[in-house]
Amino acid sequence: MAQLTMVQAICDALQVALEEMPEVLLLGEDIGKNGGVFRATDGLWEHFGDERVIDTPLAEAGIIGSSIGLAVNGFKPVAEVQFLTFIYPAFEQIISHIARLHTRTQGAFPNSIVIRAPYGGGIRAPELHSDSTETFFIHTPGLKVVVPSTPSDAKGLLLAAIKQPDPVIFLEPMKLYRAFKEEVPAGWYEIPLGSARLVQTGTDVTILAWGAMVPVAMQGASECEKSGISCEVIDLRTLDPIDEETIIQSVTKTGRVVIVQEAPRTLGLGSELMAMIQEQAFYSLEAPMVRVTSYDVPVPMYALEDEFRPTAEKVAQAVYKVVQEGGM
Structure with missing residues (x-):
């Protein structure tokens, strides 16, 4: 290949x-x-x-x-x-x-x-x-x-x-x-729409991400692993339709959720994911869910772009937050 x-x-x-x-x-x-x-x-x-x-x-x-x-x-x-x-x-x-x-x-x-x-x-x-x-x-x-x-x-x-x-x-x-x-792979092959990808298995926290935020989520997860926190990372791949089954199975296992989206915070997909998890896996949650997002402003010019977008450090801080609030 x-x-x-x-x-x-x-x-x-x-x-x-x-x-x-x-x-x-x-x-x-x-x-x-x-x-x-x-x-x-x-x-x-x-x-x-x-x-x-x-x-x-x-x-x-x-x-x-x-x-x-x-x-x-x-x-x-x-x-x-x-x-x-x-x-x-x-x-x-x-x-x-x-x-x-x-x-x-x-x-x-x-x-x-x-x-x-x-x-x-x-x-x-x-x-x-x-x-x-x-x-x-x-x-x-x-x-x-x-x-x-x-x-x-x-x-x-x-x-x-x-x-x-x-x-x-x-x-x-x-x-x-x-x-x-x-x-x-060479030639024709398909990945079915509506199927998420389990990037990394873990037991303590589920991190949901898509697109350019997947490597950021992985970097944040790697930082948390130095503190003994096991992160499961899921790449949604298809935002509509969403692979609800994979997400709910993971949340049921870990009990903690961090969602990483590049889009501004208000009414982003992260809000819908939180609502879905609340409806389908509420009794599995050990702590409130946390979103890591960009801000509700237009994308700034170059000097501030890194401050505007989610970073591995922000993801790690969100993971520590849900772990601490969940009493791990």
């Missing part, structure tokens, strides 16, 4: 999909000859031509609107939005049409659309390039939301998203695009 970064694994997944599914088309700004702003489509235009890898104008509403037309006519468009924050001009198309098409037509029209979007901070980009606004899409019925944290997961989850019939928002953490390499 090849050693690939996440962005290389995504490019590999797109190439496999284009080779094996003639109905797959890629479209987005600068994805053709230039290979995309992060080179996630590098070399695909030369191999498949501009009828399969389509450079579009700088018009997100046009990209997503075109994807709808392609999908209802039997194609499987994979649209790239250069940065998640750039998706807002297309928000109406996504919420009013893509998310509702199956229900509105009682399944009469196909609606297989994948929207890829790099998201999150940590790369010293301006604030309009660094948002983590996954909650907008999780809150919208009719959309699936996927966030990988490793190269192999990125490929398997992206191919699963392309294969299935529902629209998917596929969020790619920019911080992890080239953070590390790992072995990625």
Whole structure:
């Protein structure tokens, strides 16, 4: 198996999909000859031509609107939005049409659309390039939301998203695009949507994270292990649908929960996770749950970015808090 970064694994997944599914088309700004702003489509235009890898104008509403037309006519468009924050001009198309098409037509029209979007901070980009606004899409019925944290997961989850019939928002953490390499299987393989990944087993605290926060959670867990605290770390991978069974099994075992999200605190996914655990595993809890989040302000400029986002130190402090309050 090849050693690939996440962005290389995504490019590999797109190439496999284009080779094996003639109905797959890629479209987005600068994805053709230039290979995309992060080179996630590098070399695909030369191999498949501009009828399969389509450079579009700088018009997100046009990209997503075109994807709808392609999908209802039997194609499987994979649209790239250069940065998640750039998706807002297309928000109406996504919420009013893509998310509702199956229900509105009682399944009469196909609606297989994948929207890829790099998201999150940590790369010293301006604030309009660094948002983590996954909650907008999780809150919208009719959309699936996927966030990988490793190269192999990125490929398997992206191919699963392309294969299935529902629209998917596929969020790619920019911080992890080239953070590390790992072995990625060749050819077509899928990781089922709705299945979390048990990153590390533990007995004392459950740490829930996704995307770029998974390595942060692992670093925090490693720090706590020096004090004899055993942390179980779960990567959600799919934010909608959520793997409730894996989460509840872990919480029932450990009795303590720390949730790490890059998004601002108010009404983030962490709030929903806490509500779900409260409803399904309340009597297993040994201490109040704790969230480690960014602040409820726009992403600040470079000098303050590290203070704004969750860190391994903040995760470790949250773990110590739930352990102390739980009387361990």
